[in-house]
Amino acid sequence: MLSNAARFLMVSAAASLVALGSAPAEACQEIADEALDLAAAQTPLASGAALFTLxxxxxxGYSSSDLGVLWGSPSPSSAVYYDNAVDLIDVIGTAAGDDFTPITNIANIAAGDVLVIDATGTYSGHTAIVTGAPQQINALNPKIGTDTQWALPIVDSTTSVHGCSTIFADDRFTASAPGSCTGTFRGGVGTAFMRIYADATTGALTGHTWSVTSGGTFYAQSGTTYPVRSFVIARQQSCPLL
Known part of the structure; x- marks a missing residue:
């Protein structure tokens, strides 16, 4: 089990960066705590969706039957979690929108929220657990208009490293030399950071990159100018839901 001090260090990357205020009380901190424990144990899981399910x-103490009632599947994919989060689907016998509340402003993201990227025709989607408040960073390439950029601390399960930043590191990556972007990567559950873009005026979420690494591919929420991989920051409406 991780100590409180260790958890704090994981989500406090650099003192020079601007951090947001304290997390809203209604976020499910239990989700973030369990995610960090599973990361510390280097739990082998096939996907981020499987992590949230576990x-x-x-x-x-949910059973597979409980999960089927909540999400419409005993083993939900990221696409299923996404559709529930944005209310494209609602499980029969439950009230509409009774599972997730979408968090649409960068200032309101908190530990215990769930980041879900929707599937596309060529991408299966992804799910990650938010473990702390996003931290504003100096803009890196690609820069998108006047959008602000934020490093978001997460736990997920993946076989793709979240970049090679030494400040916003993926703890599953071991560089071959200090500062190198070559090295070895351990798949499974671990801690990392993703980069979130937000409108400089409204704080609305506009896109993301897989890592906080200069030059990473920017994915927009919608439109035709950039490749699109829509994501949602979802908050459970109660802890637990059942």
């Missing part, structure tokens, strides 16, 4: 089973 967290629900571990924290609240």
């Amino acid at each position: 967290i629900q089973k571990n924290v609240w």
Whole structure:
């Protein structure tokens, strides 16, 4: 189990960066705590969606039948979690929108929220657990208009490293030399950071990159100018839902 001090260090990357205020009280901190424990244990899981599913089973004792009632599947994919989060689907027998509340402003993201990227025709989607408040960074390439950029601390399960930043590191990556972007990567559950873009005036979420590394591919929420991989920051409406 991780100590409180260790958890704090994981989500406090650099003192020179601007950090947001304290997390809203209604966020499910239990989700972030369990995610960090699974990361510390280097739990082998096939996907980020499987990670969120396991967290629900571990924290609240959900069975596969319970998950089927909540999400319409005993083993939900990222696409299923996304559709629930944006209310494209609602499970029969439950009230509409009774599972997730979308968090649409960068200032309101908190530990215990769930980041879900929707699937596309060539991409299966992804799910990650937010473990702390986003931290504003000096803009890196690609720069998108006047959008602000934020480093978001997460836990996920993946076989693709979240970049090679030494400040916003993926703890599954071991560089071959200090500062090198070549090295070895351990797949499975671990801590990392993703980069979130937000409108400089309204704080609305506009896109993301997989890592906080200069030159990473920017994915927009919508439109035709940039490749699109829509994502949502979703908050459970109660802890637990059942």
